[in-house]
Amino acid sequence: MINSRFFPLMRKEFIHIARDRRSLLILFLMPVLMMFVFGYAINMDVKHIRMGICDLSRTPTSRALIEAVSASPYFDVTVRYEDPRLTGELFRRREIRAAVIIPREFARDLGASGVARIGVITDGTDANTATLAQNYLEGLFLERSLSAGGVEFPVRIKSRILYNPDMESSHFVVPGIVALLLIMIGALLTSVTIVREKETGTLEQILVSPIRGYEVVLGKALPYLVLAFGIAVFIIIFGCLWFHVPMLGSWSWLTLFCIIYLFTSLAIGLMISTLVSTQQVAMMLALVATLLPSVMLSGFIFPVASMPAPLRVVSRIVPATYFLEIIRGIMLKGNGPAELWRPVLAMIAVGLLFTVMAIRRFRLKL
Amino acid sequence: MTQPDAGNETNARGKKASGHDYAVTVRDLTRMFGEFVAVDNVSFDVKRGEIFGFLGANGAGKTTTIKMLTGLLRPTSGTGTVDGLDISNDRRAIKSRIGYMSQRFSLYDDLKVEENLFFFGGVYGMDRDSVEARVSELDDMLSLSGLENRMTASLPPGHKQRLALACAILHRPPVLFLDEPTGGVDPVARRYFWDLISTIASDGTTVFVTTHYMDEAEYCHRLSIMHAGRIVEVDSPARIKEKHGMTSIQDVFIKLVDG
Numbered sequence: 001m002i003n004s005r006f007f008p009l010m011r012k013e014f015i016h017i018a019r020d021r022r023s024l025l026i027l028f029l030m031p032v033l034m035m036f037v038f039g040y041a042i043n044m045d046v047k048h049i050r051m052g053i054c055d056l057s058r059t060p061t062s063r064a065l066i067e068a069v070s071a072s073p074y075f076d077v078t079v080r081y082e083d084p085r086l087t088g089e090l091f092r093r094r095e096i097r098a099a100v101i102i103p104r105e106f107a108r109d110l111g112a113s114g115v116a117r118i119g120v121i122t123d124g125t126d127a128n129t130a131t132l133a134q135n136y137l138e139g140l141f142l143e144r145s146l147s148a149g150g151v152e153f154p155v156r157i158k159s160r161i162l163y164n165p166d167m168e169s170s171h172f173v174v175p176g177i178v179a180l181l182l183i184m185i186g187a188l189l190t191s192v193t194i195v196r197e198k199e200t201g202t203l204e205q206i207l208v209s210p211i212r213g214y215e216v217v218l219g220k221a222l223p224y225l226v227l228a229f230g231i232a233v234f235i236i237i238f239g240c241l242w243f244h245v246p247m248l249g250s251w252s253w254l255t256l257f258c259i260i261y262l263f264t265s266l267a268i269g270l271m272i273s274t275l276v277s278t279q280q281v282a283m284m285l286a287l288v289a290t291l292l293p294s295v296m297l298s299g300f301i302f303p304v305a306s307m308p309a310p311l312r313v314v315s316r317i318v319p320a321t322y323f324l325e326i327i328r329g330i331m332l333k334g335n336g337p338a339e340l341w342r343p344v345l346a347m348i349a350v351g352l353l354f355t356v357m358a359i360r361r362f363r364l365k366l
Numbered sequence: 367m368t369q370p371d372a373g374n375e376t377n378a379r380g381k382k383a384s385g386h387d388y389a390v391t392v393r394d395l396t397r398m399f400g401e402f403v404a405v406d407n408v409s410f411d412v413k414r415g416e417i418f419g420f421l422g423a424n425g426a427g428k429t430t431t432i433k434m435l436t437g438l439l440r441p442t443s444g445t446g447t448v449d450g451l452d453i454s455n456d457r458r459a460i461k462s463r464i465g466y467m468s469q470r471f472s473l474y475d476d477l478k479v480e481e482n483l484f485f486f487g488g489v490y491g492m493d494r495d496s497v498e499a500r501v502s503e504l505d506d507m508l509s510l511s512g513l514e515n516r517m518t519a520s521l522p523p524g525h526k527q528r529l530a531l532a533c534a535i536l537h538r539p540p541v542l543f544l545d546e547p548t549g550g551v552d553p554v555a556r557r558y559f560w561d562l563i564s565t566i567a568s569d570g571t572t573v574f575v576t577t578h579y580m581d582e583a584e585y586c587h588r589l590s591i592m593h594a595g596r597i598v599e600v601d602s603p604a605r606i607k608e609k610h611g612m613t614s615i616q617d618v619f620i621k622l623v624d625g
């Protein structure tokens with residue numbers, strides 16, 4: 001299968017990588033930068049959420065609840081109002097990003113049945129803040145009701161989020177960034193390295209030799225697979241150390257699935273290299289073709305379940321959709337293949353699809 | 367080395383034991399890009415051991431012809447053979463019997479001289495030892511010794527050109543294609559390079575070389591003049607001048623291309 005012609009190609013590619021120190025530095029620093037931007041942007045936003053409170057109950061119980069909310073560092077109660085119908089207007093005027101409505105029957109229900117309802121409304125235009133606000137409030141109320149001595153949770157929270165987000169904190173964001181960066185870096189590296197040889201004419205020089213098409217592809221792809229894998233390990237470890245992202249699952253499974261995912265990204269890069277003839281265009285196309293769908297359609301920011309049907313279909317061929325599920329599952333929930341076989345199989349299928357398409361196109365071009 | 371029954375084996379200098387006389391034959395070769403005819407019904411033969419020149423202005427179709435012969439482009443129609451092998455059906459077999467130096471002698475600038483040599487030898491299946499042996503054998507001719515550890519980017523154009531030639535002939539191809547090998551180098555280096563080509567050819571290698579420098583035409587054993595995708599003249603430089611009653615190839619060329 002693979003003969004001695006393949007190794008000089010790989011060797012040469014490693015030399016290119018090692019000699020291009022500047023690119024190498026960028027490749028390792030960019031992920032760190034992105035992780036800071038994404039990780040902290042989300043962390044900083046969640047404190048001091050402006051909140052409106054509409055207390056229709058006006059009882060000592062409801063006032064105690066409000067006090068607890070006001071005391072929390074996460075919320076600044078900026079508006080108190082009487083008419084629940086004003087809620088929408090307050091959100092529209094951007095005066096508040098969360099609201100708590102305590103109904104008239106609150107104290108009565110609590111006294112009669114031990115269970116009462118309150119309304120929590122959050123601004124889903126900032127999906128992360130919305131979920132976070134919701135989670136904090138739930139936690140807060142739960143704590144209150146427990147400290148009140150009740151074993152059962154007496155306050156039923158009726159929540160409504162305008163857009164249903166998926167994330168909670170940097171623990172969700174960091175694995176997401178790993179998914180994003182890996183597909184981008186893989187596609188970028190492969191497409192640029194092949195297109196560069198098109199530009200300089202060395203690709204022709206290789207193609208007149210007896211080396212076979214798949215040897216060229218593998219010989220070029222494998223060194224970048226190694227590099228991209230190194231970057232992956234670097235970002236994951238960095239995320240674990242700096243953002244204290246937990247790693248509950250198995251490193252070996254994560255490694256294996258990472259490699260499968262990287263193959264897919266290399267296939268995308270190969271495909272791009274057959275479509276364009278300059279490095280700049282290759283770079284642009286690689287960024288757009290990987291970042292855009294991976295950010296928008298994978299569930300990184302907007303959960304797949306809340307997308308319109310046509311986009312949900314598109315999201316199924318975005319490899320990041322599956323890898324996101326896999327890496328979050330492994331790192332945050334300690335999942336293994338038993339729980340993750342569906343996204344793993346789907347990711348392999350999508351990867352194979354891209355690889356076959358890319359190799360066919362590459363052959364066609366030769 | 368030569369076994370009586372090895373009818374299809376090629377020896378080091380590329381003379382096939384079966385003994386056909388032509389290194390390249392081309393019949394009615396045509397290549398279109400959309401509606402545009404880049405190479406238009408071209409036919410010619412190149413004898414073994416010959417320096418065959420392809421003279422033509424920019425856009426005449428020289429590179430396109432070479433690419434069809436080296437298997438980089440498929441012909442739209444017509445046939446051809448290289449070293450006795452069909453250019454449409456035996457592309458893979460042809461590849462190990464040809465050397466090719468593309469129009470922008472393509473080397474890796476970020477590799478050292480010896481790394482380029484090892485790489486190009488390697489894709490032809492040569493290990494480091496045989497590359498080293500071959501390089502020292504070629505060194506009288508190429509005088510690249512002492513430069514092994516230089517970065518290729520830092521070489522002067524004349525040296526780069528010789529290095530590219532070395533990379534193309536490491537594997538001892540019986541047929542060598544050179545596409546404008548002297549573009550961008552100074553007259554002294556050009557002169558030196560043509561001496562190299564003569565040396566290579568005198569060892570039995572067929573050299574197929576394109577150029578648009580008229581003075582270089584004189585170094586070729588035979589010359590074909592190409593214009594707008596067609597071959598307008600093929601013969602030895604002397605015969606061509608005689609036929610047209612002129613003293614320089616340049617005059618003939620201008621007459622053929624303008625007329």
Ligand SMILES: Nc1ncnc2c1ncn2[C@@H]1O[C@H](COP(=O)(O)OP(=O)(O)OP(=O)(O)O)[C@@H](O)[C@H]1O
Nearest residue numbers: 399404422423424425426427428429430431469578
């Ligand atoms: N891939 C392509 N697509 C479209 N047209 C092409 C392509 N390759 C070459 N051509 C056209 O075919 C014609 C012949 O090109 P070719 O490169 O063979 O010329 P050439 O004789 O090598 O010229 P030069 O001296 O500039 O190298 C030119 O007009 C060129 O524009």
Ligand SMILES: [Mg+2]
Nearest residue numbers: 428429430469
């Ligand atoms: Mg040309």
